[in-house]
Amino acid sequence: xxxxxxxxxGVFALAAIAVFLLPRFISDFRAQQFAYVxxxxxxxxxxxxxxxxxxxxxxxHGAFMLIGGYTxxxxxxxxxxxxxxxxxxxxxxLRDIWTIPLAGLVAGLVGFLFGFPALRLTGLYLALATFxxxxxxxxxxxxFAGFTGGGGGINLFDVEGRTGRSVTDPxxxxxxxxxxxxGLHIATFNEWLYYLCWTIALVMFGVAWLLxxxxxxxxxxxxxxxxxxxxxxxxxxxxxxxxxxxxSAFYAGVAGSLLAIATTFVNPxxxxxxxxxxxxxxxxxxxxxxxWPLVFGAVFIHFMQIEWAxxxxxxxxDFLPILGDIDTDAPGAxxxxxxVVLILIMLAFPGGAAGLLRSLRSLTTRSYRRAR
Amino acid sequence: xRTLRLALSLxxxxxxIATGATGSTSADPGITPKTILLGGTxxxxxxxxxxASVARGANAYFRHVNxxxxxxxxxxTYKFVDDAYNAVQTVxxxxxxxxxxKVFAIFNSLGTEQNEAIRPYLNQAKxxxxxxxxxxxxxxxxxxxxxxxxxxxxxxxxEGWIYGKYLARAKPGAKIAVLFQNDAYGKDLLGGxxxxxxxxxxxxxxxxxxEVTAPDVQSQIAKLKASGADTLALxxxxxxxxQGYVFANRLKWRPLIINNAVSSASxxxxxxxxxxxxxxxxxSISIVFLKDPTDAKWRTDPAVKLYRSxxxxxARGANAxxxxxxxxxxxxxxxxxxxxxAGKNLTRAxxxxxxxxxxxxxxxxxxxxxxxxxxxxxxFPIEQALLQRWSNGTWxxxxxxxxxxxx
Numbered sequence: 001x002x003x004x005x006x007x008x009x010g011v012f013a014l015a016a017i018a019v020f021l022l023p024r025f026i027s028d029f030r031a032q033q034f035a036y037v038x039x040x041x042x043x044x045x046x047x048x049x050x051x052x053x054x055x056x057x058x059x060x061h062g063a064f065m066l067i068g069g070y071t072x073x074x075x076x077x078x079x080x081x082x083x084x085x086x087x088x089x090x091x092x093x094l095r096d097i098w099t100i101p102l103a104g105l106v107a108g109l110v111g112f113l114f115g116f117p118a119l120r121l122t123g124l125y126l127a128l129a130t131f132x133x134x135x136x137x138x139x140x141x142x143x144f145a146g147f148t149g150g151g152g153g154i155n156l157f158d159v160e161g162r163t164g165r166s167v168t169d170p171x172x173x174x175x176x177x178x179x180x181x182x183g184l185h186i187a188t189f190n191e192w193l194y195y196l197c198w199t200i201a202l203v204m205f206g207v208a209w210l211l212x213x214x215x216x217x218x219x220x221x222x223x224x225x226x227x228x229x230x231x232x233x234x235x236x237x238x239x240x241x242x243x244x245x246x247x248s249a250f251y252a253g254v255a256g257s258l259l260a261i262a263t264t265f266v267n268p269x270x271x272x273x274x275x276x277x278x279x280x281x282x283x284x285x286x287x288x289x290x291x292w293p294l295v296f297g298a299v300f301i302h303f304m305q306i307e308w309a310x311x312x313x314x315x316x317x318d319f320l321p322i323l324g325d326i327d328t329d330a331p332g333a334x335x336x337x338x339x340v341v342l343i344l345i346m347l348a349f350p351g352g353a354a355g356l357l358r359s360l361r362s363l364t365t366r367s368y369r370r371a372r
Numbered sequence: 373x374r375t376l377r378l379a380l381s382l383x384x385x386x387x388x389i390a391t392g393a394t395g396s397t398s399a400d401p402g403i404t405p406k407t408i409l410l411g412g413t414x415x416x417x418x419x420x421x422x423x424a425s426v427a428r429g430a431n432a433y434f435r436h437v438n439x440x441x442x443x444x445x446x447x448x449t450y451k452f453v454d455d456a457y458n459a460v461q462t463v464x465x466x467x468x469x470x471x472x473x474k475v476f477a478i479f480n481s482l483g484t485e486q487n488e489a490i491r492p493y494l495n496q497a498k499x500x501x502x503x504x505x506x507x508x509x510x511x512x513x514x515x516x517x518x519x520x521x522x523x524x525x526x527x528x529x530x531e532g533w534i535y536g537k538y539l540a541r542a543k544p545g546a547k548i549a550v551l552f553q554n555d556a557y558g559k560d561l562l563g564g565x566x567x568x569x570x571x572x573x574x575x576x577x578x579x580x581x582x583e584v585t586a587p588d589v590q591s592q593i594a595k596l597k598a599s600g601a602d603t604l605a606l607x608x609x610x611x612x613x614x615q616g617y618v619f620a621n622r623l624k625w626r627p628l629i630i631n632n633a634v635s636s637a638s639x640x641x642x643x644x645x646x647x648x649x650x651x652x653x654x655x656s657i658s659i660v661f662l663k664d665p666t667d668a669k670w671r672t673d674p675a676v677k678l679y680r681s682x683x684x685x686x687a688r689g690a691n692a693x694x695x696x697x698x699x700x701x702x703x704x705x706x707x708x709x710x711x712x713x714a715g716k717n718l719t720r721a722x723x724x725x726x727x728x729x730x731x732x733x734x735x736x737x738x739x740x741x742x743x744x745x746x747x748x749x750x751x752f753p754i755e756q757a758l759l760q761r762w763s764n765g766t767w768x769x770x771x772x773x774x775x776x777x778x779x
């Protein structure tokens with residue numbers, strides 16, 4: 001192992017410890033929000049592998065998350081009447097955590113298969129084709145109501161396979177039993193969720209890093225930079241592109257599965273078209289082609305949606321009195337604020353968080369050399 | 373060694389007593405000597421944003437009560453957040469209200485699927501799901517499984533039943549075509565209608581479902597027209613109900629139209645009339661249980677006057693003609709009554725026990741004669757309504773109160 005790699009592993013270990021300790025310093029509810037950040041992080045790694053590294057744009061990753069989420073929900077469900085496919089009634093088939101890899105595999109397979117028609121498309125046309133699956137997926141779910149619960153969705157709250165079920169105290173929201181893992185007492189469902197999501201996120205981050213640092217990653221980047229040059233160097237374009245689609249969709253499927261477990265409820269609107277667009281926004285904010293700075297993208301898309309947009313919107317009258325008395329309670333106002341903030345970020349930091357970090361680093365090394 | 377163990381166990385015991393003691397004296401979340409915090413979701417944006425007025429009306433009434441000293445010395449804060457009528461957002465927002473904002477109860481959250489999605493969670497956490505803004509039968513019917521949940525408005529089954537009974541009496545031999553939303557709400561109305569016309573000559577000749585997310589209902593209306601029906605029942609929320617009127621008119625179909633109460637607000641009827649060019653709205657039938665502020669009958673009614681003054685003071689800029697504000701005030705009035713009856717020592721359990729013995733004929737925003745009533749075995753607070761007919765741009769109620777009788 002090279003020295004630089006050793007440093008990287010060390011930094012990774014430190015980051016893992018920080019992630020491990022974070023819930024000690026934040027409220028239980030914040031832990032749940034950071035669990036969602038972990039989920040988005042996984043999805044962003046997957047999307048970036050396809051879009052940032054391999055150069056295949058996807059506006060449809062919400063659909064792969066949907067497949068993952070519904071795989072988990074259907075395998076865990078105890079709907080009344082039970083969901084049915086080919087005569088098999090799904091009732092409490094599996095425990096939640098065992099459905100996660102299955103959800104990844106199902107989504108990965110669909111992604112791999114989608115990779116074949118996508119071979120014929122590039123650039124804008126690929127973006128449109130992937131956008132089409134994001135648009136169609138919720139409608140398809142509604143069409144097969146007997147299998148998916150239709151528009152009403154699937155409620156996983158009372159399901160037997162749910163870990164952390166009925167151990168929550170009604171008043172304090174602390175568990176009455178809890179569990180000890182590696183000497184750490186996990187007291188609430190939200191904490192359990194946090195550790196579940198981030199353990200998986202760190203493992204999948206490590207896998208992505210290992211995949212991309214060697215020959216495989218080099219090949220994918222070659223496909224991105226010039227398909228012609230890659231092909232003339234002996235790269236099997238079809239193989240690597242479909243593989244990238246499959247791996248990317250696997251990541252999205254795992255993220256979708258975790259989203260279903262975290263929300264304890266799925267319906268077609270859990271995975272709207274906006275989700276696919278938010279994922280792309282997250283990748284761009286994190287930095288196309290980067291890996292760990294995607295955390296910033298994940299933080300951005302989660303907190304921007306639920307909190308920051310409202311706050312930014314409330315601050316607008318102070319910053320821009322020229323707009324006069326605007327109705328900050330108006331429906332859609334947070335979405336407008338979101339758009340404005342996004343434009344400002346892209347103007348200031350076109351390379352996203354990764355680009356910002358790069359320029360900071362070159363700045364410090366330059367001044368360091370000058371000082372010497 | 374032995375003394376050490378003894379000392380340790382004593383210490384543990386002391387710790388247990390200490391934590392136990394603090395646990396029993398602390399009040400339920402969301403309650404202080406001066407305040408009560410209620411939370412809920414409302415569709416402030418999205419397809420059902422017409423219902424945002426329900427939350428705004430309730431909030432205006434709470435402000436009015438607060439300005440008069442509150443309930444037993446406590447002021448009420450009602451935090452309502454947008455869920456865009458999307459059940460997933462309802463779940464997330466509700467968890468945030470319960471776990472982060474630590475609300476005392478979830479109040480007046482709107483929508484059938486939305487409330488079904490949060491019901492298991494709230495019941496496990498033993499947080500009251502107070503006066504659900506949905507008439508789906510399950511919220512009153514399944515109280516054994518979900519004791520922390522109670523509805524408010526007439527159940528959709530009761531509403532459908534009233535239409536059925538009315539048609540059996542007023543239009544024997546009617547052939548009904550039904551457009552219904554494909555969920556518990558639409559199916560409850562259809563089921564009630566069929567129950568009401570049982571043993572009569574009235575028949576449902578066609579019933580077409582649509583998904584709540586469907587862009588329009590044009591093809592459904594065309595199929596319903598082809599059935600040869602002379603009566604059309606619109607069991608749909610405002611957007612689709614308006615489309616029902618518009619498409620029926622375009623197809624030059626003039627049935628008697630029954631429009632369910634969730635879409636019968638005057639402003640929605642005015643929209644459906646397309647600037648008085650669509651005559652199909654004329655003579656529509658619906659039920660009413662609130663004092664409609666646009667009905668000339670209530671012009672001098674003290675409750676409607678109070679309503680107008682509260683709107684002017686606490687909901688500035690809102691359209692006071694919108695009857696959903698009245699709904700919000702009616703449900704807020706009942707909540708204040710319940711909180712008052714639960715006394716100074718307010719707990720989640722004491723509030724729920726009050727909702728199981730309602731017997732209140734004094735709610736001024738409801739039609740005279742309507743009693744809000746529940747018991748240990750009966751959890752449908754409002755089961756009475758009047759019929760009303762749309763003519764020349766306003767609703768006019770007619771006949772006496774209809775009271776739903778199951779079976």
